[in-house]
Amino acid sequence: RKEVEQDPGPFNVPEGATVAFNCTYSNSASQSFFWYRQDCRKEPKLLMSVYSSGNEDGRFTAQLNRASQYISLLIRDSKLSDSATYLCVVKNQGGKLIFGQGTELSVKP
């Protein structure tokens, strides 16, 4: 079983749609959680950290459920510019950053 698992997609949605990405992790001792965005042939960039109480940044909402070892990212009112691959990232107690395989999102007009 992979340490971090995501639905690879692709998710094809119309502009204005709400889309949710899910991620599960296997190491219950994992300490930190992040969502990164990666555009085609570019480096990943931090989208947001994920806190235990959940957090929101504009149209983006991240949730963490430690009991179920589950992380989610919700994007509301999708824009064409949201098209990218979204990577779930978990940092374990040894400081290793483990990436999921990514979920591809395509927002259509």
Added chain:
Amino acid sequence: DGGITQSPKYLFRKEGQNVTLSCEQNLNHDAMYWYRQDPGQGLRLIYYSQIVNDFQKGDIAEGYSVSREKKESFPLTVTSAQKNPTAFYLCASSISMGINTEAFFGQGTRLTVV
């Protein structure tokens, strides 16, 4: 400008040759990481370093070597023992290995071995 610099952006090598990828950061970060990404795949950890003169193997270290002689620099050598070296290589740094410390990436090096 502060950031992480990887060079070169594109690199071509003949099979059987060792090649070293450069990664330099001026962010004063303690932790540095090397990842490999294959088409349509996520990032896989090759090596990471928490501090100067110390580094640990990641999940796919075979066929690779690193050094961390300076805080700013974490070069990766792809040796001839690496069976499938053609990939996108990404270097990242983080202020520390501590919790809630995100990583920042360089622009990557695309290595093609022919």
